[in-house]
Amino acid sequence: MLAMNPAEQCPLIESHASVPGNIIADYSNVKTIPPHQPSPSDVSKKADDQLLLGRWYARPSPVTAASSESTGARGKWDCSDKSIKMDFPTNQSIGLSSDVTYSMDQNNEILPVDDPHVPMPFISCDSKEDLSQDIYTESQTNEMPLLMSYTIFNLAEVSVTSEEVNSNLADESGECSSDDFEEIFIERNQKKSKSYNSTLLASKRVCVQGSSEGPVKPRYAAKTMVPLFHKPAKRKLVKTGYLVSAKRVKKAKTLEKDKTEYLLPEWNLASCMNLEPSDNDHFLYCGECNKEFEGDCPVHGPYNFIQDKEVPEGDPCRADHTLPDDLEIKTSKLFGAGLGVFSKVGLESRIMFGPYRGDAISDNHKSGYCWQIFKEGKASHCVDAQNKATSNWMRYVNCAMTEADQNLVAFQYKGGIYYCTFKPVSPGEELLVYYGDEYARELGIIRDKNLLFRPKYVNGEGSDILQSVMEQQLENAILKNKKKIENTDEKECNGVVWDNTCTNSSNLKTHMRIHAGERLYECEVCHNTFNQSSMLKTHMRIHTKEPYKCEVCGYACSHSGNLKKHMKIHTGEKPYKCEVCGYACSQSSNFKKHIRIHTGEKPYKCEVCGYEFNQRSDLKTHIRIHTGEKPYKCELCGFECNDGRSLKRHMRIHAGETERLYKCGVCGYECNQSVHLKTHMRIHTGEKPYKCEVCGYSSKYSHHLKIHMRIHKGERNYKCEVCGFAFHQSNSLKKHMRIHTGEKPYKCEVCGYEFNQSDHLKKHMRIHTGEKPYKCEVCGYEFNRRDYLKRHMRRIHAD
Ligand SMILES: C[S@@+](CC[C@H](N)C(=O)[O-])C[C@H]1O[C@@H](n2cnc3c(N)ncnc32)[C@H](O)[C@@H]1O
Structure with missing residues (x-):
C-alpha cells in the first residue's frame, strides 16, 4: 500500500533528492515528503525489523496485502512453502540469532518458534487483486466547490469532498446597491471567460446532500467486538512456525523489487475506520461536551476550522501538499505505524480539520485508509484515502493506542469525516485519532489474549532502538516467565520502550502487565480495557463528560486545560496583547483571529465568489448569500436574515424607539449602532476613505471597494442564465433579470x-x-x- 511506485513519486522529490528521507522539506510553504530511498543497509535493517515485527507482532488476524506494491513493500520476504526467510541476515543488526526465535502461546509463554506444538501467529502474504480497479476515482475532487449537496448515489462517480461544514458557514454580504456601481454595472464582457469559472465549476459538482433529521449518537469510534474481516486462507504452518498462505508466494516474489517509503506491517490491511452509526449527521459534535448541537456548541462556541492547503489540480502528491502549515508528516512514534502527522506548534482544543478526503467506494477494500460513512444510521459507503492524488493529509493520521489516548476526535458531519482536537496538543505531539475497536483490534492495539504484546512507543526511528526494544521485550517476557513477578525486586525496565521506572514490586507488577498484554481494567460504559487503573480513570472522563467545574459560574468541561482557560474570564486575565492596537484577550485562538486584522490574512475563501474572510464564521454567514438560506427569523414581524447578529440588531427595532440611540444632527437619521451613524455621517461630510490603489476609485463604504476590486480582478461570478451576461455582483444580476422578466417594480x-x-x-x-x-x-x-x-x-x- 505504501509502496513507492515510480509513477507515483512526486516530481518535487527528485529535485530535492538531497533532503533526507523522512524529513519534511519546505518547498515554499508547501510541506512535502521526499521519498525514502533506503540504502542497502537501511533496507536490510528495516527488513530485519520487519522480520522481528513479524515474529513478535504478527497476529492471527486477517492479514492480506492491499496491493501488490504493499507486498513488495515488505518485499524482502521470500515466502515459500517451507519457510519465510529473509534475503539478508537477520541476526546482525537485531542481535538475535535468526535460528533462535521465540513465540508466545496463548498464555504468553515464551517458546521456541520452531516447536511444532506451539500455536503460532501467522503471516499471510496473500495479495489482494489490484485494488485500484475497484476504486472509483473522482478527479474533480479538488475542484469541488463548497455547498455541495450529496444527492446521489452512484457511488462510482462520487468523490467525497463534502465540505459542508464550510458550506453551511456564515456572513458579510459584499452586496451593494448604490449609485457607486453605475460604472461597475456598465463594465461588461471583460475577461468573461474568467468570470464564468465558478459557475462552470458549480455545475460540475457532485451533489451530496445529507437530508436526514434527528440528533445523532455520540461519535466515539464504534465498538465491534468481533473482527469482521478475518479472512481465512489456506495456510500452512511452516518450519519456523509461521502460518503462510501458499498462493501468496508468487505475488510476493514478483514484487520484490518494489521500494517502499515505509514498511508498514501486515496489519495495514484492516477494516474500515468506523464510528458509531448515526441517524443524522447534521449536528456538530462537541468533543468537550460529548454532545451534539445544531450549529455551534453554546458552551464552547464555534470550532476553529483549519482548512487544507490548496493544491493545484492533478497533483499526484495532493495528500502531502494539503498539509496545513503548522503540521508535519514524519515517521510515527507508534511502533511500526509508518508515517504520522505531528503538530509543530501547540494546538488548542476545538481545532477542526476535514473533511477526510478520498475516493468514495461502495465497500471497504481494506486499503487501511477507509472511513465508513453512514447515512440515516446505515453504512452507506467508504471514503478511501489510499490514493495520494485524490486524498488529503488526514490519511496520515494514525490510530491512538486507546480511545483515551487520542487527541483528535473523529465525527461525521454532513457526509464527511472531520477530526477535531478536544484537548490541547503540545508542540511536537503526534496527532492521533481512534479508528474504532474493530480496526484497533486488527492493528493489535486492542489485544486478545492470544496475541503477542507490542510496545507502545519507540523513542526513535532507528533499528538500533528497535533492536533494544525487541531485546528488552524479550528479556521482560522471559523474566515474567521465569520469575514470579510478585517476588521480583527488579526495579527497572530500561525505559527504552516503556519509559517506566518501577520503584517497588507492586509498580513492577503493574508494569509487567503491560508486557503481558493484560488489560484488567474495563470501562463499564464502553468496555474498553486498560492495563492501568490510571488509564481507565483518564478514559472515564470521556463518559463522565464534565468533571471540571467552575465554582464561579458553574461552567463544566472535561479537560482541566479548558477550565483553566475559562477561569480567565473571571480573573480578567488577558495575557494575549496585540502590539499594534493594544487589544487584549484571554485566549490565544482569539488573539490569532485578531492578528489577521493587521496582517490582512484571510484564510477563508468563498469558493463560489472568491470573497475572502479572516474568520471562519464570517465565511459561514456569507455562504448563505449564495444558498439563500436565512435561518434567523423574527417571530414578531417575520423578518428573516442569514446571521444571528442581524436578527439581534433587528430585534432592537421592536424594542422601541428608545433603542434608537444614535441620531444624526444634520438630517435626523436615527440608528441603533454608533458605527452606523459614523458611516452615515460620510453622506454629509463626503468622506470616502476607501480608495482603490489601482484606479483611484474611492468609496464611503468598505464593501463597495471590495466589490469594485472585482473589476480589476476580472471576477464576474454572477451570470445570467438567459443571455450569459455576467456581473461582478449579485444585485446587478438581480436587476438585469428584470429585462428578461419584464418586471418594472x-x-x-x-x-x-x-x-x-x-x-x-x-x-x-x-x-x-x-x-x-x-x-x-x-x-x-x-x-x-x-x-x-x-x-x-x-x-x-x-x-
Ligand atoms: C490511515 S493509515 C495512517 C497512515 C500510515 N501510518 C501511513 O504511513 O500512511 C492507517 C495505517 O497506519 C498504520 N497504523 C495506524 N495506526 C497504527 C498503530 N497505532 N499501530 C500500528 N500501525 C498503525 C496501519 O498500518 C494502518 O493500516
Whole structure:
C-alpha cells in the first residue's frame, strides 16, 4: 500500500533528492515528503525489523496485502512453502540469532518458534487483486466547490469532498446597491471567460446532500467486538512456525523489487475506520461536551476550522501538499505505524480539520485508509484515502493506542469525516485519532489474549532502538516467565520502550502487565480495557463528560486545560496583547483571529465568489448569500436574515424607539449602532476613505471597494442564465433579470411611468422636481443627470 511506485513519486522529490528521507522539506510553504530511498543497509535493517515485527507482532488476524506494491513493500520476504526467510541476515543488526526465535502461546509463554506444538501467529502474504480497479476515482475532487449537496448515489462517480461544514458557514454580504456601481454595472464582457469559472465549476459538482433529521449518537469510534474481516486462507504452518498462505508466494516474489517509503506491517490491511452509526449527521459534535448541537456548541462556541492547503489540480502528491502549515508528516512514534502527522506548534482544543478526503467506494477494500460513512444510521459507503492524488493529509493520521489516548476526535458531519482536537496538543505531539475497536483490534492495539504484546512507543526511528526494544521485550517476557513477578525486586525496565521506572514490586507488577498484554481494567460504559487503573480513570472522563467545574459560574468541561482557560474570564486575565492596537484577550485562538486584522490574512475563501474572510464564521454567514438560506427569523414581524447578529440588531427595532440611540444632527437619521451613524455621517461630510490603489476609485463604504476590486480582478461570478451576461455582483444580476422578466417594480407616482430599477426612477423624478444636481464648473450650466454633464463637458468644453 505504501509502496513507492515510480509513477507515483512526486516530481518535487527528485529535485530535492538531497533532503533526507523522512524529513519534511519546505518547498515554499508547501510541506512535502521526499521519498525514502533506503540504502542497502537501511533496507536490510528495516527488513530485519520487519522480520522481528513479524515474529513478535504478527497476529492471527486477517492479514492480506492491499496491493501488490504493499507486498513488495515488505518485499524482502521470500515466502515459500517451507519457510519465510529473509534475503539478508537477520541476526546482525537485531542481535538475535535468526535460528533462535521465540513465540508466545496463548498464555504468553515464551517458546521456541520452531516447536511444532506451539500455536503460532501467522503471516499471510496473500495479495489482494489490484485494488485500484475497484476504486472509483473522482478527479474533480479538488475542484469541488463548497455547498455541495450529496444527492446521489452512484457511488462510482462520487468523490467525497463534502465540505459542508464550510458550506453551511456564515456572513458579510459584499452586496451593494448604490449609485457607486453605475460604472461597475456598465463594465461588461471583460475577461468573461474568467468570470464564468465558478459557475462552470458549480455545475460540475457532485451533489451530496445529507437530508436526514434527528440528533445523532455520540461519535466515539464504534465498538465491534468481533473482527469482521478475518479472512481465512489456506495456510500452512511452516518450519519456523509461521502460518503462510501458499498462493501468496508468487505475488510476493514478483514484487520484490518494489521500494517502499515505509514498511508498514501486515496489519495495514484492516477494516474500515468506523464510528458509531448515526441517524443524522447534521449536528456538530462537541468533543468537550460529548454532545451534539445544531450549529455551534453554546458552551464552547464555534470550532476553529483549519482548512487544507490548496493544491493545484492533478497533483499526484495532493495528500502531502494539503498539509496545513503548522503540521508535519514524519515517521510515527507508534511502533511500526509508518508515517504520522505531528503538530509543530501547540494546538488548542476545538481545532477542526476535514473533511477526510478520498475516493468514495461502495465497500471497504481494506486499503487501511477507509472511513465508513453512514447515512440515516446505515453504512452507506467508504471514503478511501489510499490514493495520494485524490486524498488529503488526514490519511496520515494514525490510530491512538486507546480511545483515551487520542487527541483528535473523529465525527461525521454532513457526509464527511472531520477530526477535531478536544484537548490541547503540545508542540511536537503526534496527532492521533481512534479508528474504532474493530480496526484497533486488527492493528493489535486492542489485544486478545492470544496475541503477542507490542510496545507502545519507540523513542526513535532507528533499528538500533528497535533492536533494544525487541531485546528488552524479550528479556521482560522471559523474566515474567521465569520469575514470579510478585517476588521480583527488579526495579527497572530500561525505559527504552516503556519509559517506566518501577520503584517497588507492586509498580513492577503493574508494569509487567503491560508486557503481558493484560488489560484488567474495563470501562463499564464502553468496555474498553486498560492495563492501568490510571488509564481507565483518564478514559472515564470521556463518559463522565464534565468533571471540571467552575465554582464561579458553574461552567463544566472535561479537560482541566479548558477550565483553566475559562477561569480567565473571571480573573480578567488577558495575557494575549496585540502590539499594534493594544487589544487584549484571554485566549490565544482569539488573539490569532485578531492578528489577521493587521496582517490582512484571510484564510477563508468563498469558493463560489472568491470573497475572502479572516474568520471562519464570517465565511459561514456569507455562504448563505449564495444558498439563500436565512435561518434567523423574527417571530414578531417575520423578518428573516442569514446571521444571528442581524436578527439581534433587528430585534432592537421592536424594542422601541428608545433603542434608537444614535441620531444624526444634520438630517435626523436615527440608528441603533454608533458605527452606523459614523458611516452615515460620510453622506454629509463626503468622506470616502476607501480608495482603490489601482484606479483611484474611492468609496464611503468598505464593501463597495471590495466589490469594485472585482473589476480589476476580472471576477464576474454572477451570470445570467438567459443571455450569459455576467456581473461582478449579485444585485446587478438581480436587476438585469428584470429585462428578461419584464418586471418594472418602480412606478412614478406623478406620470405613471414604470422602471425596472430604482435608480432609473430616482433620475426620472428629477424631471418632475426640476432638481439638477450636476453643475458645469466652467459655464455653470446644470443638469439632472451625470451623463448629460459629462456629454456637455465633452462637446462644449473639451479642448
Ligand atoms: C490511515 S493509515 C495512517 C497512515 C500510515 N501510518 C501511513 O504511513 O500512511 C492507517 C495505517 O497506519 C498504520 N497504523 C495506524 N495506526 C497504527 C498503530 N497505532 N499501530 C500500528 N500501525 C498503525 C496501519 O498500518 C494502518 O493500516
